[in-house]
Amino acid sequence: MSHEVEQRSLSQYLEEHNLKHTKQREAILAAFLEATGHITSEEIHSCVRADHPNIGYTTVYRTMKLLCDAGLASERRFDDGVTRYEIEQEHHDHLVCLRCGKIIEFECAMIEKTQMEIADRYQFRVLRHRHELYGHCDACAEEVAK
Amino acid sequence: MSHEVEQRSLSQYLEEHNLKHTKQREAILAAFLEATGHITSEEIHSCVRADHPNIGYTTVYRTMKLLCDAGLASERRFDDGVTRYEIEQEHHDHLVCLRCGKIIEFECAMIEKTQMEIADRYQFRVLRHRHELYGHCDACAEEVAK
DNA sequence: TTCGTATTGAAATTAACATTCAATTTCAAT
DNA sequence: ATTGAAATTGAATGTTAATTTCAATACGAA
CATH class of the missing domain: 1.10.10.10 (Winged helix-like DNA-binding domain superfamily/Winged helix DNA-binding domain)
Incomplete structure (x- = not known):
């Protein structure tokens, strides 16, 4: 251990x-x-x-x-x-494959920044967020295409 | 009606x-x-x-x-x-107030575009996504500050 | 109007999480 | 090492929202 x-x-x-x-x-x-x-x-x-x-x-x-x-x-x-x-680790978001269940992590400063701008526009105080892209991973996309 | x-x-x-x-x-x-x-x-x-x-x-x-x-x-x-x-309407995302339950809709072409870039990077085919910012709305933020 | 199929709605079931409570374990103070 | 108060365990039960079942009913084409 x-x-x-x-x-x-x-x-x-x-x-x-x-x-x-x-x-x-x-x-x-x-x-x-x-x-x-x-x-x-x-x-x-x-x-x-x-x-x-x-x-x-x-x-x-x-x-x-x-x-x-x-x-x-x-x-x-x-x-x-x-x-x-x-x-537990640095903040990140996820890509989730709907076919095989694979989960890929990503992070993107650009999006984080844009989020804050949007929140400001609505005078909203963001405490946390959830950003998930659902679809098919590389391998599954190929399978589906067949 | x-x-x-x-x-x-x-x-x-x-x-x-x-x-x-x-x-x-x-x-x-x-x-x-x-x-x-x-x-x-x-x-x-x-x-x-x-x-x-x-x-x-x-x-x-x-x-x-x-x-x-x-x-x-x-x-x-x-x-x-x-x-x-x-x-049902055009795609949009949400701000959700954790205190009063208020839901604000927003859309942001910038984020949508960045999403696609990220997906490309992982050869991922996005079918749908979920993007939610949780926190406090204007009014609730004030209440909480008191 | 009749008849086969779809729909309805109360009740039962499912799925995932959460709580209860009696029995057990931990650990600080003997 | 022993004790005992407080925390933990785990089987059973409860909860909540979604979903399915099934007998009774309504729809609508012939």
Whole structure:
């Protein structure tokens, strides 16, 4: 396991909030970090179960919320209606393939800037945003063309 | 009632698809068109009920789907998780106030263009997108500041 | 008017998330 | 090491909004 930084980060958060350090939380953090990309709590649950067969879904669910609060994870919900978690990082937006489910991240300063201009125009104070492009990835576009 | 164009449009769609022209469908279309903005099927249901007390929620729900298929309405789901319907029109995006629920529409050719460039970069074929800015509207920002 | 099909609407089901609560675990103070 | 208050766990249950079922009813072509 090479997630020392994150483990430490979690421990610190737990201490600061008078929460307890449990093996379940460690196991779930590890499983989450090992998985790459945008993973659902169901998926994390089954990964965790490989090593820890009696960790319940509820605990995974609650721990993922905890990791979000601790700043280690962040929650995303695309149009399929299922919540996914990704490792917390710089802000970015997503391309979502409607055929294979592939998720590509992108960022664009230009768009961010334009957003602020629009918000100003309406005297609107933006707290967060969601910008998702849905369609077909390269591979799927080819398949569909056939 | 001044929704002749839309009534006609619906009738045409129904005929073309061997569907039936019912008073419920007419009533629901009328209620939907009279309401302004982004309305939920619950809300449409209670509007319709004012005049037609025994139209059920299910019918409203199904009819809104139908109106979407017919190109008269379109469906939106913001982060509150409730589906809303708006009158079908030119593409646009939204500012959503997290405090009072106000929804402001905007469009921006600049952003649309930049989107296409990003998609190209990833060889991605965009079919639709979602771009929502969440925050506080003018009035709510003031309230919050107090 | 009749008849086959579509529609209706109450009720049941689904899907995903969220909460409850009794049993268990943690950890600071003995 | 033991204790005990407080936090955590996890199975079961609740919630919310969307969706489907199905028996009864309405539409509209013949």
